[in-house]
Amino acid sequence: MRKIVTLLIVGISSMAVDTTVHAAGGGKTPPAHQWSHSGLFGTFDRASLRRGAKVYREVCSSCHGLRLVAYRNLIDIGFSEAEVKAIAAEQEVAAEPNDDGDVEMRPAILSDRFVSPFPNENAARAANGGAYPPDLSLMVKARPGGANYLRGLLIGYKEEPPGGVIVPEGMNYNEYYPGNMIAMASPLSEDGVEFADGTKATVEQMANDVTTFLSWTAEPELEERKRMGIKVILFLLILTGLLYVVKRRIWSDLH
């Protein structure tokens, strides 16, 4: 009868794996990277988060929003309140109507969400040759392959597409993008940002860091979740062990 269980597990896992592979059709499977936040005890690498936030703010944020993340959330990953206030104040948001009923702009504050670069989708498309740069808050959860895919996308540009492939005007060849033709030009270039901690800003370094940062924006609860998970599992193992002992004792008079 153990067969049923095995069959079910095999069946279910193969289905899940399978949908993943298919949805990604067209692009190569991105290489697996060793993330600090993967695994049972994984936590986000703080230095990498900080560098990644810089990459996002200095590169990606001119096209992509992060509308689900509030500025105050940055404090959770080690930014000081003063730093975050300064970051927020660089942006403007609409204030409440004043006494005359006019809506004026004010600097963003801690409780505001990241201000998106474009007021709406049409404006975003108009500025990007008709293509729409999606919001990045949930990007890592919204693509099969998750963080590996995002990292792959950022390092997967090829100046010279493989033989015979013609890249249309306004498009770029990317190994890992489904269908390979993407409207976003390679956003990262060597030394495109300058890291405060002296890390050399290679394309791969920046890709790793911004992906770590965007993994956090997608799953800000990850560390708390895993920490709690370990405790819950340990508790349940002990409880279940005890229940088993009690069960054996209660049933002993029947055997």
Add this chain to the structure above:
Amino acid sequence: MSKFQKPAWLDNGVVRWVDYRLPIFSFVSHELYEYPTPRNLNYWWNFGSLAGIVLVIMIVTGITLAMHYTPHTALAFDSVERIMRDVNYGWLIRYIHMNGASMFFIIVYIHIFRGLYFGSYKAPREILWMLGVLILLLMMATAFMGYVLPWGQMSFWGATVITNLFSAIPWGIGDWIVTLLWGGFAVDNATLNRFFSLHYLLPFVIVGVVVLHIWALHVHGSNNPIGIATKGEQDVVPFHPYYTIKDMFGLGVFLIVFALFIFFAPNYMGHPDNYIPANSLSTPAHIVPEWYFLPFYAILRAVPDNFIGGWTTEWLGFVIVEAKLAGVLAMFGAIAVLFVLPWLDRSPVRSSRFRPMYKWFFWIFAIDCLVLGYMGALPAEGIYIVIGRVATVYYFAHFLVVIPLLAKFEKTRSLPKSISEPIFGGGGVAAAGAAAKPMEKA
């Protein structure tokens, strides 16, 4: 002295006072302390109570989510993300509810296959079984509508595809149903609102049917791995404490598995596209339903375009059935055959342990269901279509051909005289048949 004692607390004064006016304590005593349960149930009998507990977990987490959720197309997606980010332990509540749905289906599918293997659907448990199938249908409706609520891409497109199925019903009825489901002429805000309302309602309907299900169960008691009726006190034990503790141990094991998903792979069984807000202008590359619907989805897609439309209709003359309708009928038929199973299987022997041929066909059928699930996840093209069709035909053949024929021709093994006979001696042929591993009885 009988094993079936009323508990001592029934003599307590307050208890007696209440019980005289509302016999709720006698009821508990009768259904737990004096309720006779076969002594040989194995761990496959844990899944019924597990399903009940998961139902409660779903209702509790669901009500909590509803306190923070907003059923409006412009706000639903963001309100779910607020739960994930800003509500205290919101992520935990949501991940429990999300993965709980999958767990519920795993448990109930195992529960059903247990019934198929040990012949639990046979007399006198036909109504019990049919109530179970009704629960399955209600669960599917509930889960489908729940999946629409976060208003992601799969929510929206799944809702569009599935509600459109009803339009296949002829004579204008289908279109009328679809408009009613949508509350308009497309999947939109009105749809989301009514789905939320119904998603809140249906679990309580399920509770009601579960009560009937357990009521029916307690009339004749549980079936058992040998499948013969209990014949006196040596065959049974009181439900409490024997099965309460066994169910609690099973619950512990289940919660470990459940927690592994919630805390370490919360999105494993979900689809990444549902983290993209719904967009009626951009269709996902592959619209796939949740994994627990995949076998039925495969059956839906298995019917060839010209199957009944161009073929049977001419032959029958008057029945006009379009291909799409035929697919829908096949899908619902896959569940309908379960309803009538007690009358398709006329073999007097319940348990597979004494049905050497049925046992094999049971496993082939189980594999067939997995194949269907697999095909449901793949795009409908090339060889997959063929495999899907063969598996669909076999699904129905199992119930409509194999099972009735087995009932006629299978030579079953001889049954033991009673459940306790193999345990307390007797021996011989019967004992060999019932020689369950000791652990299974533990």
